[in-house]
Amino acid sequence: MYFNSDGKKDHTFDAIVIGSGISGGWAAKELTEKGLKVLLLDRGKPLEHPEYPTAFKNPWEFEHRGRITVEQRRTHEYVSRDYPYSEHNESFWFKDADAPYDEVKRFDWFRPDIVGGKSIMWGRQSYRWGDIDFEANAKDGHGIDWPIRYKDIAPWYDYVEKFAGISGQKEGLAVLPDGEFLPPMEMNCVEKEVKKRIESSFSGRKMTIGRVANLTEAKPGRTKCNYRNLCSRGCPFGAYFSSNSSTIPAALETGNLTIRPRSIVSSLIYDDENGKATGVQVIDSETMETTEFFSKIIFVNGSTLGSTFILLNSISKRFPNGFGNDSGQLGHNLMDHHFRTGANGTYEGFEDQYYFGRRANGIYIPRYRNLNGEKRDYVRGFGYQGRGGRGNWSSMIREKGFGADFKDKLTKVGKWSFGIGAFGECLPYYENQVTLDHDKKDKWGLPALKFDAEFKENENKMRVDMMNDAAEMLEAAGLKNVRTYDAGCYPGMAIHEMGTARMGKDPKTSVLNKWNQVHTAKNVFVTDGACMTSSACQNPSLTYMALTARAADHAVNELKKQNI
Amino acid sequence: MIRREALKKMTLAMGGALSATTISAVLTHCSSKNSFPLSGELKFFTEDQFQVISVIADRIVPATDTAGAIEVGCPAFVDLMLFDCYEKDNQDKFINGLNVFQSEIDSETGSDALSLKSDKLEAFLTDYEIKIDSADNRKDEEFFLRTLKELTLLGYFTSKEGATMALRYVPVPGKYEACKEMEDERAWAL
């Protein structure tokens, strides 16, 4: 149900959700299912399931065969720095030239430009965090303590996993709690062999199939995965979790949802008299027209930095330094995982074995460092993602040769290889921050974000282990030609940015309480990555989903009790 | 070389719309001086450069029992890609490398790339690639040849013929079988 009215009374809802990505989609689903009339605002273009423009295109139907042009690199300065931006889903990405930002230090910010946000392009790796993660800050003194523990979120992990559909293997590990899994995908021969050898060579290390939001069993309105591995173009089968295929249809089903695309929320409206947020200011991204919408509660789900922008830009008498920013922590403690280091090697054997289908998933090696009393020269830890497979022409593209033999060689199945890359935890540093630059305005007259964040000594020391451990495991697994790499990493690259409006027990040192409510304006909830108090090393989106469902439940209970 | 086979496939690939000149160009391909048909307007190369690019692309992926680089239109793809996807400095580097290549093939074989017999050209390219790779003052030539090879291979293996005939292409596999006895040595296209 798209918004198409202008009457004043039509501008008032029970709840407004800002952003329709992974977290906002969940907020909309939960709130509408609990009977609230919800307005879901997104700055992006409409993208309706199952109408994904490139999903069924063949490789030869892309003019540049997936590559991007010089012109696109110019208009998409930041997203074009890495692989996610390609000709295959070009139109899903925000045109950076419309809103350039400042980089005191390099930060790669991947902004979507569609309803559904990054839920369409995400890698779907879905891991729970454990107590070790929620207790980490309290134990080693970095950052502030989380106001919740695993037991608070565990039932909500159950809840969101059942709906989203996460396939995976139970392993019984405390560092990576098991979930409500659909049947796991299978490892190929080399992966199985590597798993066996790693687990027998290193006590305490496990290799498991990736836990991934791709369906191995059908769900209502969504078929099981067809193993195309073209997910980042959108899946007409609805076989992976996205807002467009999953939460938004569920919310629409209730009859309580209104979606308004191309709606840029510039700020929250605060009523000094009753001490509440009353609505939002919106700029139409095409017509530049501004409008206001009103509601009892507001969920801010514009993604970590999108939400932080809105809060920083919401200035009132009560909040001169940004919405709910009495603590001065808003915009600070920006974290992202550091990665792009690991090792790979070739495997000799299984020459007559191959696989069928393109599994949109790899393997995972959960964190094993700094556990059970071990103390490295850094704190926290890392996990690995990887995969095994056989080469084809693209892995041999730099081979020397010409002529019929060369052609023949490139058409044939290549050698088996296997590689892993680590994702490491990043500590919350107060000085890693975003602020507003009022001297630099975007196409809509809004101030630019200014990034000033970097990885520091703890991350750099951890990277040594991340690379060397990878090589050691691959050697032990019997791989040949093992090569390590460290391609360097800047914040933003992992697209797991978080922490800029953190949760905490104390309003003096945090922006949000344990229910994701702004301490000083309890009808405003922030449930995307901005709320994270530490970063762990697991991909974070499943945790955003669980926190969102939990907060929505609390919000409706509080509304009923008339506490907000 | 099975020209007629290739021609037939090419006709299929291009939807049967082959002009008489195109056909004669392909048929005369093995005779004294090679010449390659232009399917549309060039964006980046001069016509002469396009001919040289074509004859090299034909040696990177020759027509065998499956179509080659020429039949699937790789030279025009290389032209488009260099124009659309490469910055000015890399475009210049490419052309500079191409020029050096041309003068070297002339001086070393006494003949230009288009006049050389295909086996001679193939032998020259094979040696040339190794030679420029081991030298450290031949960056432009190396860039030229590497880029041309990469784009030709990309264009070829993602073309309809390349993906579905030279390789195996299954748009919607429907299932995943992790370990299977291999029945066909051809790799999956994706």
Ligand SMILES: Cc1cc2nc3c(=O)[nH]c(=O)nc-3n(C[C@H](O)[C@H](O)[C@H](O)COP(=O)(O)OP(=O)(O)OC[C@H]3O[C@@H](n4cnc5c(N)ncnc54)[C@H](O)[C@@H]3O)c2cc1C
């Ligand atoms: C290539 C890639 C791979 C990834 N892989 C994984 C993975 O394997 N596992 C994992 O856990 N995570 C992964 N991520 C990260 C994941 O996508 C994000 O963590 C997740 O999408 C965040 O959800 P969100 O709701 O906070 O933000 P988003 O999904 O980005 O949604 C935010 C929405 O808010 C809208 N918005 C922003 N500002 C405004 C405004 N002012 N007004 C109105 N609307 C606004 C945006 O248009 C957008 O639609 C990946 C991301 C990418 C790009």
Ligand code: SF4
């Ligand atoms: S791999 Fe599965 S989820 Fe991804 S696009 Fe294909 S069918 Fe959809």
